[in-house]
Amino acid sequence: MKRQDTLYQLVDKLETEQKLNKKEWIQLIDGRTSQLADYLFEKAVRIRKQYYDNKIYIRGLIEVSNICRNDCYYCGIRRSNRNANRYHLTRGEILACCREGYELGFRSFVLQGGEDPYFSDSIVVQIVSAIKGMYPDCAVTLSLGEKSRESYQAYFNAGADRYLLRHETADPAHYRKLHPSELSLKNRMRCLWDLKEIGYQTGSGFMVGSPGQTSACLAEDMIFLKELEPQMVGIGPFIPHHDTPLAKEAVGTAELTVFMLGLLRLMLPSVLLPATTALGTIDEMGREKGILAGANVVMPNLSPQDVRKKYELYDNKLCTGSEAAEYKRQLQEQMEAIGYTIVTDRGDYVPLPSREDKSRKKYPKYNKRSKEYGVIGT
Numbered sequence: 210m211k212r213q214d215t216l217y218q219l220v221d222k223l224e225t226e227q228k229l230n231k232k233e234w235i236q237l238i239d240g241r242t243s244q245l246a247d248y249l250f251e252k253a254v255r256i257r258k259q260y261y262d263n264k265i266y267i268r269g270l271i272e273v274s275n276i277c278r279n280d281c282y283y284c285g286i287r288r289s290n291r292n293a294n295r296y297h298l299t300r301g302e303i304l305a306c307c308r309e310g311y312e313l314g315f316r317s318f319v320l321q322g323g324e325d326p327y328f329s330d331s332i333v334v335q336i337v338s339a340i341k342g343m344y345p346d347c348a349v350t351l352s353l354g355e356k357s358r359e360s361y362q363a364y365f366n367a368g369a370d371r372y373l374l375r376h377e378t379a380d381p382a383h384y385r386k387l388h389p390s391e392l393s394l395k396n397r398m399r400c401l402w403d404l405k406e407i408g409y410q411t412g413s414g415f416m417v418g419s420p421g422q423t424s425a426c427l428a429e430d431m432i433f434l435k436e437l438e439p440q441m442v443g444i445g446p447f448i449p450h451h452d453t454p455l456a457k458e459a460v461g462t463a464e465l466t467v468f469m470l471g472l473l474r475l476m477l478p479s480v481l482l483p484a485t486t487a488l489g490t491i492d493e494m495g496r497e498k499g500i501l502a503g504a505n506v507v508m509p510n511l512s513p514q515d516v517r518k519k520y521e522l523y524d525n526k527l528c529t530g531s532e533a534a535e536y537k538r539q540l541q542e543q544m545e546a547i548g549y550t551i552v553t554d555r556g557d558y559v560p561l562p563s564r565e566d567k568s569r570k571k572y573p574k575y576n577k578r579s580k581e582y583g584v585i586g587t
């Protein structure tokens with residue numbers, strides 16, 4: 210059998226069985242061609258339409274703080290970057306962003322920031338409660354990093370619906386190349402399983418093309434995500450930031466990023482899958498390419514204009530400077546040009562009908578891979 214035929218059969222297998230083994234993932238990623246990508250994307254778009262039709266969900270992104278106690282090697286707002294111009298938004302400023310977004314029709318807000326001590330549990334709870342009190346028809350997503358289970362529970366009890374926490378890499382050796390010793394993959398995994406167990410719509414994800422990443426690392430990412438079954442997956446190309454230890458590393462490619470988006474759509478058919486800002490940053494048609502590979506979410510920036518540039522995780526971050534209303538209009542036009550329509554409702558995850566029982570499964574205290582990571586009981 211020809212190698213090419215094998216690759217097409219692997220795509221078919223992924224569509225049917227929604228999983229591959231490590232060797233198959235590596236084979237598929239290493240052997241990809243533009244023809245194979247077209248074959249994959251045609252399936253990915255068809256599957257995405259089964260669940261979400263031509264709808265592209267928009268989430269209002271509010272970058273609440275660029276202060277972070279952590280020092281991830283790839284991140285422009287790491288604590289060691291003395292050149293970062295630090296800020297955090299007050300509760301009043303965050304609520305003002307929500308008010309503006311609500312008036313524009315947004316019904317889903319994402320509060321994202323570094324691990325900033327200012328955002329204590331009680332402040333986060335107050336902010337979430339205030340947003341849910343004022344806008345009960347909106348979904349609130351938090352993306353505030355690694356916390357204790359008790360903290361996550363408190364935010365959930367206050368009304369938070371979703372939590373985003375990218376795992377970044379599921380390969381322990383690769384993780385060590387990207388993070389200082391005080392951070393651990395074990396804790397990150399613990400956080401993700403806690404979030405799922407508490408009942409959040411949970412998002413994870415990874416960078417594509419990060420330094421030291423191999424196709425075996427990407428295979429590990431896919432295997433981990435299959436096990437976690439998150440409701441959202443955010444992936445974007447690695448883009449170096451000039452004030453980090455990884456400043457001189459090569460940028461990830463849009464081509465591999467969109468290929469991975471297509472694979473994710475086949476593996477997790479109804480997942481909420483953003484076409485990320487990072488993808489739009491390295492390729493001016495990146496967002497559109499992401500949608501045409503199976504993505505179904507975009508996250509316009511509702512942060513005050515004067516802080517958008519300060520929240521610089523990587524260089525040249527796409528930052529239109531437009532007012533939120535103008536930005537929304539531009540997105541509408543971009544999506545309509547490729548046959549899609551943006552919708553501003555909550556855009557909740559659609560569970561797979563056959564997975565209902567699985568959603569009540571015991572999360573992975575006892576499963577094999579989590580034991581490998583030593584997540585529980587070590």
Ligand code: SF4
Nearest residue numbers: 277279281284287323
């Ligand atoms: S990646 Fe997140 S946790 Fe790491 S330094 Fe940046 S903001 Fe902090």
